[in-house]
Amino acid sequence: AALNAPKIHARVLDGPEALNKSYDYVIIGGGTAGLTVGDRLSEDGKTTVLVIENGELANSDEINNVRDRVSWNAEPWWLYNITSAPNKELENLESTVYIANVVGGSSALNGMQCVRGTTDDYDRWGSFFGNGSTWSWNGILPYFKKGLHFQPPSEEAVDQMPGIKYDEFYWGTTSRLYAGWPSFQWPGIKYQFEVFTELPGVEVPKDSGAGQTGVYWYPTFMDAEGSVNRSYARTGHWDNLNRANYDLITESKVTKIELDGNKATGVVFRPSEVDGEGVEFTTVKANKEVILSAGTIHSPQLLQLSGIGPRKLLESAGIEPKVELPGVGQNFHDHTTLHFEIKFRNYSIHPNRRDDFEDPDFIAWADELWDANRTGPWSRALWNTGAWLGLPVVAPEAYESIAAKVDAQNAADYLPTSSDPTVIAGYQARLASLAEAIRSSDNIFYSHYFSGDEPVNYFTYEHPLSLGTVNINISAPESEPIVDYRTYSNPVDFDIMLELARFHRRINVESPLLAQFDPVETSPGLNVTSREDWVAYMRHNTEPTAMHPTGTCAMMPLELGGVVDEQLRVYGVKGLRVVDASVMSVIVGVNLAGTVFAIAEKGADLIKNGSE
Ligand SMILES: Cc1cc2nc3c(=O)[nH]c(=O)nc-3n(C[C@H](O)[C@H](O)[C@H](O)COP(=O)(O)OP(=O)(O)OC[C@H]3O[C@@H](n4cnc5c(N)ncnc54)[C@H](O)[C@@H]3O)c2cc1C
Known part of the structure; x- marks a missing residue:
């Protein structure tokens, strides 16, 4: 209960009547990026900022605690209720779209895994703009440092586990958002570590944040030296800020961005949970800019609702097109995962994950450590070690022919038929860049987290080629948008997934180092070997999302279907930027939150330094 004690913070408004007449900046969405930008823009104590958030301000241990934690299923209303469109290549699978609806x-709600993409991931974003772009590894590294306060592992933690390497050069110490290390690790992780580091071409980078592929430990978004709780946008960029110029209104849904000609002047919102007649709409003015940080699913929806998007789509929904911008909601992608179940029939290394639930002595010991000084097993979130590998390592025989196939592709063949020529051109440019990535060991295609005993029951494909869409529902534009993953719409994704799956089996089932544990593959099972059988398996066992949606307001040149420029300004509109996960033109090969925080830090600087 002590954890829930009220905190000092910027003002939370009781309702629209408490609003100022206008704000310098109005931010749509009090999420990962929105609160980061809000904090930075208001830190001078003068610039007025309003953040409008659809979700509630939740004071809950379900969010704060790190123990074994992902909080997404704690309270259903902390997630939006969105199911994807039927996925054609996945036997019409409709899946849950996991995105948060809470301050x-x-x-x-995320798994707190604090990882960073490779140097190529960030250089790629700038490469679409030509030389000199600041969207590069060197251009973003300072913002990773600014955005994350590193808390190094204790000496005991390093001694416990061979292979922990870190280099403080890659981190900062000023942010109130923490990247910490738990004081406990499962001992069995060292076998998984070894199996992967034995492979030719696999290295342990000098730091998890050094922008390299390999096998490594990485921090957790937690304040390991303080509360030993989750560290997130709210604790890092809102709690304990006593600023009269930083307002937050919760449980309020933005329905539209107001335009005067081509200038964004403010936003319209209403209470979140109310539908139908009698709803009170409020308009709030932005003196300087409106910042759209509603995330990959809702940022494009809000642009489209405001008349900014693909003309035909808007017209068919009865929305007057104000700024024709064909790329809005296109270029949607996510990491995909393949279910893969391996059991160890002879595993006697303790403690392990199961003891968490089954061994009363272990639980009593863990409780004792936690109660005494918040150390031990309960200080550990879900996963903090993994393999992050490129295709030349995973598929040395096959990667070149796969890359050549991508080189030969005609982008239009794999996009919805209605796609605008600029969107098609953008996809062609992405495919060329990804073909290079396939050939390079510096790009992650396969990732797998280490559990400390039996392998986690899936692996992740980190750079899928297929693109989907997030478009308004033309028969009910203000209801949730249509999220269409279009997984495997580019058939080369089957080729790549096949190589990843074969590799996963080779390492986790057939590796001599693991023979002592007597592994057995229960799904798909060793009878699945031919391409045909694998593809059939993939069609039934692929998850189109790793909860990392991105790309729908891509930062690309306009002629490549871009939505925002390098200053994150929406093309054709003055006073409107997008700052959130949706601006990634190509997803990074790791979980997104660390990168979203860095984008938000850089975005805040761009806004401060370059208002129109
Ligand atoms: C369950 C889960 C587990 C994950 N695990 C990890 C992990 O371990 N490590 C990692 O790095 N990444 C992880 N991720 C991904 C990462 O957390 C996200 O990519 C990142 O937080 C997205 O940030 P964002 O600012 O783009 O969007 P969000 O943080 O989702 O913020 C968008 C905000 O806008 C609000 N909003 C939307 N529409 C409106 C509207 N109309 N009006 C007002 N407000 C609105 C939303 O309620 C939300 O609060 C995970 C994600 C999920 C969902």
């Missing part, structure tokens, strides 16, 4: 956004 702090997805950083409040």
Whole structure:
């Protein structure tokens, strides 16, 4: 209960009547990026900022605690209720779209894994603009440092586990958002570590944040030296800020961005949970800019609702097109995962994950450590070690022919038929870049977290080629948008997934180092070997999302279907930027939150330094 004690913070408004007449900046969405930008823009104590958030301000240990934690299923209303469109290549699978509806956004519910993409991931974003772009590894590294306060592992933690390497050069110490290390690790992780580091071409980078592929430990979004709780957008960028110029209104849904000609002047919102007649709409003015940080699913929806998007789509929904911008809601992608179940029939290393639930002595010991000084097993979130590998390592025989196939592709063949020529051109440019990525060991295609005993029951494909869409529902534009993953719509994704799956089996089932544990593959099972059988398996066992949606307001040149420029300004509109996960033109090969915080830090600087 002590954890829930009220905190000092910026003003939370009781309702629209408490609003100022206008604000310098109005931010749509109090999530991962929105609160980060809000904090930075208001830190001078003068600039007025309003954040409008659809979700509630939740004071809950379900969010704060780190123990074994992902909080997404704690309270159903912390997630939006969205199911994807039927996925054609996945036997019409409709899947849950996991995104958060709470102050702090997805950083409040996520798995707290604090990872960073490779140098190529960030250089790629700038490459679409030509030389000199500041969207590069060197251009974003300062914002990773600014955005994360590193808390190094204790000496005991390092001694416990061979292979922990870190280099403080890659981190900062000023942010109130923490990247910490738990004081406990499962001992069995060292076998998984070894199996992967034995592979030719696999290295342990000098730091998890050094922008390299390999096998490594990485921090957790937690304040390991303080509360030993989750550290997220709310704790890092809102709690304990006593600023009269930083307002937050919760349980309020933005329905539209107001335009005067081509200038964004403010936003319209209403209470979240109310539908139908009698709803009170409120308009709030932005003196300087409106910042859209509603996330990958809702940022494009809000642009489209405001008349900014693909003309035909808007017209068919009865929305007057104000700024024709064909890329809005296109270029949607996520990491995909393949279910893969391996059991160890002879595993006697303790403690392990199961003891968490089954061994009363272990639980009593863990409780004792936690109660005494918040150390031990309960200080550990879900996963903090993994393999992050490129295709030349995973598929040395096959990667070149796969890359050549991508080189030969005609982008239009794999997009919805209605796609605008600029969107098609953008996809062609992405495919060329990804073909290079396939050939390079510096790009992550396969990732797998280490559990400390039996392998986690899936692996992740980190750079899928297929693109989907997030478009308004033309028969009910203000209801949730149509989220269409279009998984495997580019058939080369089957080729790549096949290589990843074969590799996963080779390492986790057939590796001599693991023979002592007597592994057995229960799904798909060793009878699945031919391409045909694998593809059939994939069609039934692929998850189109790793909860990392991105790309729908891509930062790309306009002629490549871009939505925002390098200043994150929406093309054709003055006073409107997008700052959130949706601006990634190509997803990074790791979980997104660390990168979203860095984008938000850089975005805040761009806004401060370059208002129109
Ligand atoms: C369950 C889960 C687990 C994950 N695990 C990890 C992990 O371990 N490590 C990692 O790095 N990444 C992880 N991620 C991904 C990462 O957390 C997200 O990519 C990132 O937080 C997205 O940030 P964002 O600012 O783009 O959006 P969000 O943080 O989702 O913020 C968007 C905000 O806008 C609000 N909003 C939307 N529409 C409106 C509207 N109309 N009016 C007002 N407000 C609105 C939303 O309620 C939300 O609060 C996970 C994600 C999820 C969902």
